[in-house]
Amino acid sequence: MIDFDYVRATDLASAGRAGAAPSTRFVAGGTNLIDLMKLDVERPLHLVDINDLTRADPSLAAIADLPNGGLRIGGLARMRDVAWDAKVRERYPVVSQSLLLAASGQLRNMASIGGNVLQRTRCPYFRDTAMPCNKREPGSGCSALVGINRSEALLGTSEHCIATYPGDLGVSLVALGATVHLYTPAGSTRTLPFASLHVLPGAHPERENVLRPGELITAIDLPALAAARRSLYLKVRDRASYAFALASAAVAVDLDGRTIRDARVGLGGIATKPWRSHEAERALIGKPATASTFHAAADAALANARPHKDNAFKTTLAKRTLLRALTEVTA
């Protein structure tokens, strides 16, 4: 690991200023960043520790009701605290489940919500500095296109990158239509839909989100959503626990009798960013909650899948994952 200097920010303004400098990274839990620093994938010269920001502003790590019936989660709240929070579990089970099915108990105690949604891909070529990777080294080529690509994405890929977005929480948040609050180095704030936070790789896979240097995620708002109470996160892995998703589905359904009044569908493990399937939602809304409806939704969700040599099995797996999630959540 290269040497770097380390400062602790005590307020948002100084954090924003320090974070806007070149070769600078914020660190909160550190679970993703420090791992990548050890691999020499991340090589920051300056590290700004933002954990102390909660002393001046406890709301940065809090979970609080919003006037509109939604819930605000501080960017520095830890995965564990959000996962077990009573309000989250009652009103947004999909959020709690996606957190508890992610990482391990130790990592969930460390990792912040803001850092979690920004975690980098697990593509083995991205993590191996000996191999070409457009995301890590723009213009060097994509090793996964012709290499071992079992873990790579089916949706949202480009000819430059097929790396999978690895997170679980983000899949729930994009399905629910969450909102992200940012603090900017200029001292102002800005807000954007969670669905706009991440960008597709296109010709610039090195750019993964719309954050500008020094911008910090201060909070994520969960909207008031009737379907959210009947929601579920289903994750399929190579082993029973503590693994990244081969395929996952975040579903939320509002039923009127057996008719689907509203539905939200997010897919994980198969796309280059947290993936919301409007196609699946259209196939569900207004339809009866039956197996044939769910089959149609699953087919619609994966209609544009572009498999590669080793990951074609994930098309079927993702469909079955969504099918089972919808079946369980409407049971």
Add this chain to the structure above:
Amino acid sequence: MRSLIDREPATCRRTERAIEAGDEAPDFEFTSAGSTRRLSDFRGSPVVLAFHGAQWDPARAEHIDTYNRLIGKLGGLAGARLLEIGGDGPWRELRFADEALSLPVVTPGDTSIASCYGSGNEPAVFVIDGDGIVRWALVGPMSLANPTEVARAISVVAEPFVHAHNESAAVHERGAWTRRDFVATTLAAAFALALRPVEAHAQRVAALGKAPESQGARSVTLNVNGHDLVLQLEPRVTLLDALREYAGLTGSKKGCDHGQCGACTVHIDGRRELSCLTFAMMQEGHRITTIEGLANGEQLHPMQQAFITHDGFQCGYCTSGQIMSAVAVLDESWGPADDEVREAMSGNICRCGAYPGIVAAVQEVRRAQASNGGGQTR
């Protein structure tokens, strides 16, 4: 600062190799209670020399039983019960009921004595018999956090000393220097790991023929197992490396070093976290507990005992992480089923496959806590 060893020893020479059992113990001078002594003044009595880091605090109240047991093994002092541990800072004194023994324990930050014994800056224990011959030597990366090591050391010479004592008690009375002052045991804690960690590390690295990279190091205070350790660290030193390589606490293991195995699990402010994925500097101001700080003196933590009872390990490499994780799991919101335990513990990998024993151990402690009204284990 009052110091047991406050100047360069006159007759002690640095040695290229570690002193071993059978060697003559290098003599050295030191000052105690205002008068200058030599190690050779103790001929006729066994002496224990311990070079250790600050993580073994001899003044912890839970060590009273250990000291009493040590004294029992030394013979001739039966019934001398330890009343209190006095003093503060680097100087401690153990006071006994009948004034049979006072035991000064000092951390003077003087590494010269240790270097005479070739122990460099590693923890070490030497037991020297009445003839000045080293009878027992333990040098290396072992941790002296557990006073049991010292007890084991003393037991090596306990019997011969009993004979010597019975045969010629007068031998021990040399001028003003009496058994009552300093009978059998000198714990010369000349080891300065915690006080001068960078020097210690630098010397160790230098001994390996590599130049230390110390630019950018700064003073970092870590609260580990209730003690403040002042370490000189670069920002890129992880908490795990700080514990293992700078503080001498090697109980936390480095498995994958990438947050995938759980062997490095410690508690930070009571929560289980991975010490390999956080920088030591980030943990200033936080309370760190390692496996070395789990037991209450000689009494194992219930989870440690349960892992023994249920064979919760084979090779043992993942065990400290498993136990730290398991203790913290019981403070989390998991349900009582075996599957919940498996899920909660899934961040700790065991390549020996001791999982059934691990689950059984966690369940035993969980049930015991539940039947005791859900009290916490720590």
